[in-house]
Amino acid sequence: MAEKVESLLLKTIHERNGISDSGEFASGINENHNVVVGQIKSLQASEMVLVTDIDHFRWALTDEALNYLHNGSPEVQVLNAIPAEGLPMADLKAKVHADVADIGFKQAMQQKWLSMDKSSGAPRIVRKVDAVEDKTQQLLQAVAANKEISKPDAEAAKKRKLIKPEQWKTYKLDKGPKFALERKKPATELTQEMLAKGTWRTQEFKDYNFNALGQLPQGGHLHPLMKVRTQFRKIFTQMGFSEMPTNNYVESSFWNFDALFQPQQHPARDAHDTFFLTKPSSTSLDRIPQDYLQRVRDVHQHGGYGSAGYGYSWKKADAEKNLLRTHTTAVSSRMLYNLAQTGFQPARFFSVDRVFRNEAIDRTHLAEFHQVEGLVCDRGLTLGDLIGVLHEFFTRLGLPKLRFKPAYNPYTEPSMEIFSYSEQLKKWMEVGNSGMFRPEMLRPMGLPEDVSVIAWGLSLERPTMILYGIDNIRDLFGHKVNLSMIKRNPICRLGL
Incomplete structure (x- = not known):
């Protein structure tokens, strides 16, 4: 049908030296004017016809x-x-x-x-x-x-709403610079046949559009958490930190709790706070050097290194229980132990990965979230060094105003909660925890007595929610996330 309309258009323009009104032409061939307009636009793009707009107006009855x-x-x-x-x-x-x-x-x-x-x-x-x-x-x-x-x-x-205006366009058509009674489709490539027959000399070729961007590749979209995680990694690496391997979601209670000098009767080790595995429910501690295991047992039961210990009967069976790690400090304990065994060298480590806690889910808490952790291990470190590193780290995050509040942690002493003033929210808010690892944790590993470890941690979700204006954590992570938010969220530039 379209080819027939095009042929009639070209024939009429040739015979009458133009068409005065495309609307009259459409009526004359008993065809819808929109179909005719489509062919006119196509011929105009090929420079076969010159088109002049004709505006029409009339009143119509309601x-x-x-x-x-x-x-x-x-x-x-x-x-x-x-x-x-x-x-x-x-x-x-x-x-x-x-x-x-x-x-x-x-x-x-x-x-x-x-x-x-x-x-x-x-x-x-x-x-x-x-x-x-x-x-x-x-x-x-x-x-x-x-x-x-x-x-x-x-x-x-x-x-009185008895009449209404109607407006439409028709077109006056004249011969264009490339007018012909039949349209020849431009070739898009030079073929072997054209070269052999010599038809390339008279063949019209389609112009190349060197400014065309091409079709956008199909790809995924980065989640806001992944964007903020990348920025955290850049900040840590710029400060000389190395990332710890955090691929073990399942840990034994020994590395998650006992190696950190956290007593076996601590409330965090109850089933209502921690996800314990039922199959396999335990991991044998036979692979852990028995002298290290004995030193951990002794410091829990009797103390040492200036500590009185907890004074209870430490049970190996409790330390063997498998769980979903409650913090990435379990990874830190492994790294520090390995550092002590290979000959101590000062080190800076960080991790950003997933942790799990058996918590009630609400707008600010999830049972599965991400923890950011950093630690520095060196000789003669003090609380002043920790405060200085924290100021440097949070300034790079765009949070230069800090306050500290004394706190308690089983495996750090002294311990501090970190508060920062948010210019966006116009208030002070808790952004993390910090402290110096206790000798009861470090000395059984074999680290020298003059070696100290300063560490701090915070969640990845809280700064992400602040940066992207999200007030419910379930809208950021989990099955209720709106996929359009993932596609349209802006880039993340921390500290700018």
Whole structure:
């Protein structure tokens, strides 16, 4: 069909040296004008025709006006319904349709064709004229016949919503610079056949668009947590830290608790706070050097290194229980032990990975979240070194204002909660915990007595929620996340 329309267009332009109006041409071949316009645009793009816009305008009747076209305007219908002796107001809608009665009565009163007589008590409509000329109907008939109407009449009819404007375009067509009776499709590539036959000399080729960007590759989208995690990694590596391997989600209670000098009766080790595995429920500690295991047992039961210990009977079976790690400090304990065995060298480690806690889920807590942890291991470190490193780290995060509050942790002493002033939220907020690992944790590993370890940790979700204006953690991580948020979230630039 499209090829037929195109052929007729080109033939008519050639025979008549142009087409004066595409609308008339479409009517002449009994075709929809939109189909013709499609071919015109295609020919114009090929420079085969020159196109000139022709703007058209007319008034058209509304659905309401079509009812008045033959029956007369509402005001005349109401006037004709009033007998010479008048009509009670209450009876008008019995004579004329309710919609026509309301509009017609109002218009007839404005025209002073009718009046109200209240002398007999009940309102009565009385004629003031015997007959009128229905100019409104005549106006509608003129519009229906596509005749010109005056601007005041048009505005009045439009105000009454009896007519509406209609606008459309048609086109004047002339021969273009590449006009031909038949369109030749430009070739997109040079073929062996063209070279062999020599047709390439007369063949038209499609222009290359060297500015085209090409089709966007199909790909995924980065989650806000992953963007913020990348920024954390950059900050740590810029400060000279190395990332710890954190691929073990399942840990033994020994590395998660006991090696950290956390007693076996501590509430965090209860089932209502920790996810313990049922299969396999335990991991043998036979692979751990027995002398180290004995030193951990002794420091728990009897103390040492300046500590009185906890004074309870340490059970190997409790230390063998498998669990989903409750913090990435379990990884830190492994790294520090390995550091002690290979000959101590100062080190800086960090990790950003997932941890699990058996907590009630609400707008600020999840049972599965991410922990950011950093530690520095060196000789002669003090609390002042920890505070200095924290100022440097959080300044790079864009949180330069810090306060510290004494706190308690089983495996750090002294311990501090970290608070920072958020310019965005205009308030102080807790952003993490910190401290110095206790000798009861470090000395059994074999680290020298003059070696100290400063460490700190915070969640990944809280700064992400602040950066992206998310007030419910379930909208950031979990099955309720809106995928459109993942696709449209902006880039993350911490500290700027």
